[in-house]
Amino acid sequence: MKQLKLTTELNVTPSEWKINHQSKIITIGSCFADVLGNQLSDYKFQVLNNPFGTVFNPLAVAKLLDLSLDVKPPHPALYHQNTDKIWLHHDFHSSLWSHNRVDLEEKLKEKQHQVNYFLRNADVLVITLGTAFAYRHRATNVLVGNCHKVPADQFVKELLHLDQINIGLEHLLFKLQSIKRDLRIILTVSPVRHTKDTLILNQVSKSTLRLVCHRLSEKFRQVEYFPSYEIMVDELRDYRYYKPDLIHPNSVAEDYIFRTFADAFIDKPALDFMREWDGVQKMLNHNPQHGLTASQLALLHTLRKRLGELAGNVDLSGELIEINRRIDEFPAR
Template sequence: MKEIKLSTEVALDAPDWKIDHHTKILTIGSCFAEVLGSQLGSYKFDVLNNPVGTVFNPLTICKILDNAMEGKRPNPALFLQNPDQIWLHHDFHSSQWAAGQGALDAQLSDQLDEIREFLAEADVLVITLGTAYAYRHRKTNLIVGNCHKVPADRFIKELLHFDQISIAFEQLIQKLIPYNRKLRILLTVSPVRHTRDTLPLNQVSKSTLRLVAHRLSEKYKHVEYFPSYEIMIDELRDYRFYKEDMIHPSSLAEEYVFNAFAQNYIDAASLKFMNEWASVRDTLAHRPQHGLTPGHLKMLKSLWSKLNAISRTVDVSAEMEEVERRIGEFPGM
């Protein structure tokens, strides 16, 4: 009987390297970078996940990484105070804020220092490109990462050219090579559509980013591309894989894409641990139906023993403390 396939599968190129629980991973870029980093972190991988918040356009991604390596502070000309008296910075996401300019400058500088230190030891840098559209700040004539709801007439919206993005990334890669010679770079294009650009122009934007990623992966042996965009568009070509806004992938879709990533890039021993850890997480999430029963206490002690064994290879101190706290709730404990 002929096999029937109900989706068009995206072929993945098997890498000559694998991620394990000793691998240090830095993610940066669009919200998909944060989703991937969160998933890896939930399985106890060593991840610095989108440390300055979402970064959509590729030139700002390059600027942040370059500034981190060079030890530069945030551009003082790009600080702003919003109507609620909150200080923000046009190169950084709105999640990065403070009550004063000096406090925000110190906060952002600390985060750039954290990126610099982590990047020097990292094994994998995952960069997720969100859009080839960017905004130029009229007053400074600089491409910025976030408009922060400032009036639109203070910016010029631009579709970045392939050469603009490629040159910025090549300059970044040339700096990263001597900075950390073991570093591998994994590029991906966010599967989230930017409908504000209109769907036809979103496709132009994504195509530009995809071409950049392709050229870079062809030119540099340590640069690879993971097809999250293609998996979402081709394998998951159904609205049941989207959230209610019909733009963002649903949790099921995110899990599907992450599973494809894991099967391709994570080694067998860590995949086995992930399955075991999923069971531990389920047990941690369990709440007793009948209160502090002897059976529940036995389950908690068994869970603590499992965590204690895991602690020899992975940091699970927070989980162990939580289990100890729950055991301490029992009378006489």
């Protein structure tokens, strides 16, 4: 009898180069960049995770990285004070804010220096593209990364042209190549659907981004594409893999996409560590039902030994401190 297949499987070709626990990784882009960065960080990889906060359109991503590489100050006319007297900047996410403009300027400058330093020493840059739609600030006639709930009449919404995005990202890639020739770049299109643009225009937007990624991966040998969007819409084609908003992937989908990413880009010793770490995490999160028992103390000693064995390649000092604290809680016998 022919085996019944209930899903369309996406065959992701493993990368010729691999990430390990010595690799320095930076993620930037849409909220999916946060998800991926957090997953890598949870497995003890060295990650600078979406340092500018959520950035959805590709030209905003390119602008922030370009400014950081040149250590140039953000556009002075794009600072904005909202009705709560909070200062924000239209090129940056609302998580970067202050009660006064000078302090915000210093905060953004510090963030740019952090990204500059990390990029010059990074091994992998992951860029997650969310949408090809962008907003142009009427007063300055420049494209921005965030409207910060300013009245809509101060912006013009645009669907970025394929060539417009391509030129912006090519400029960035050439600059990165001149600074760090061995930097690997992974492009991906976010699996989060932008339904506010309508489902029809969301597909136009995602298609534009996908074609940009394809062209760049063909032109630049250091660029590879990871199909997170395709995994979501083709392989996980079911609303059970979405959160209740029917837009964002749920934890099951996020984990599945990450496991596919890991199989493609992470080396075998690191994958072995990840499997071992899953078991350690279960032991760390174990909630003893009967308090400070002899069996619980034995489990903690076993856990401390396992952490000691794993600590050769990654920093587990925080976990070891916590285990020792729990052991010290037991009364002397």
